[in-house]
Amino acid sequence: MTEPVATESHVMPKLDMRGVRQTYAGVHGDVMALEDMNLSVAPGEAVAILGPSGCGKSTSLLLAAGLRKPSAGSILVDNEPVAGPRLKTSLILQDFGLMPWKTVEQNAGLGLQIRKVPKSERKYRVARALEQVGLQDFASSYPAELSGGMRQRLAMARALTCETDLLLMDEPLSALDALLREEMQDMLKRTWQAAGYAQVLVTHSIEEAVYLGERVFVMTPRPGRLAYTLDNPEMHADDWRSDPLFFERCRDLREVLTSSVAKAAESEAVHA
Numbered sequence: 001m002t003e004p005v006a007t008e009s010h011v012m013p014k015l016d017m018r019g020v021r022q023t024y025a026g027v028h029g030d031v032m033a034l035e036d037m038n039l040s041v042a043p044g045e046a047v048a049i050l051g052p053s054g055c056g057k058s059t060s061l062l063l064a065a066g067l068r069k070p071s072a073g074s075i076l077v078d079n080e081p082v083a084g085p086r087l088k089t090s091l092i093l094q095d096f097g098l099m100p101w102k103t104v105e106q107n108a109g110l111g112l113q114i115r116k117v118p119k120s121e122r123k124y125r126v127a128r129a130l131e132q133v134g135l136q137d138f139a140s141s142y143p144a145e146l147s148g149g150m151r152q153r154l155a156m157a158r159a160l161t162c163e164t165d166l167l168l169m170d171e172p173l174s175a176l177d178a179l180l181r182e183e184m185q186d187m188l189k190r191t192w193q194a195a196g197y198a199q200v201l202v203t204h205s206i207e208e209a210v211y212l213g214e215r216v217f218v219m220t221p222r223p224g225r226l227a228y229t230l231d232n233p234e235m236h237a238d239d240w241r242s243d244p245l246f247f248e249r250c251r252d253l254r255e256v257l258t259s260s261v262a263k264a265a266e267s268e269a270v271h272a
């Protein structure tokens, strides 16, 4: 099995989380979601994060997106402290955050509208992004008229209009059926390879993590931090899903994750 690797890059990271702690006030007292969370992602790098339920994966993304302030520690993007939502950071959630009453074109342009980009510029950038994801013929449709895969592509178009350099995704494909999910994984990989942003994917699927992550991290049970790193540069290979190494990587990660989940269950039992 691959041993944990402490990868130190010499390039300035796109995202750098150091010693991050996040505590939430709960009804039965404070809940420590993250403790000493360290995550460094290089420009243009794609990483995936796996971990037991409730270990703080979504919290890490909210913090990186500037939608929450950490209780302690530092979060830097391009070496600047994250003080709030940032122009070129996009976050795609499981429900894609689409507005049902807005058309595809309006939904795709929402990020630009919030960022007060002039209408003419918005129109051009939206048209280009819809073309990139193959939704150009659906500009005046509404989300309810789209399939699950098309909604996912629309969420992607919104990120592309904003010239995103850091894309954060929280289980973006979990609502899709297996075949469509693979198709969308291909789309995510192609778009990332073409656009060159840094990408952080949170997923419960080991296969998805190994397909889309150049590095795959496994988090500890809550309070979460990265406990294990798998270097996975071969994910660029053609037909990676059929490669024997792909299966080996998935098997290794399954072992690591199973032991992490077992520890989480033990700890819940002790604290029950």
Ligand SMILES: Nc1ncnc2c1ncn2[C@@H]1O[C@H](COP(=O)(O)OP(=O)(O)OP(=O)(O)O)[C@@H](O)[C@H]1O
Pocket: 024, 025, 026, 031, 032, 033, 051, 052, 053, 054, 055, 056, 057, 058, 059, 060, 222
């Ligand atoms: N707004 C909140 N208020 C109080 N507690 C919260 C809040 N958000 C998250 N938590 C708690 O923090 C911990 C981490 O939650 P988080 O959603 O980040 O985990 P996760 O790893 O994404 O979980 P899952 O895999 O189940 O989606 C959990 O125990 C959760 O109950």
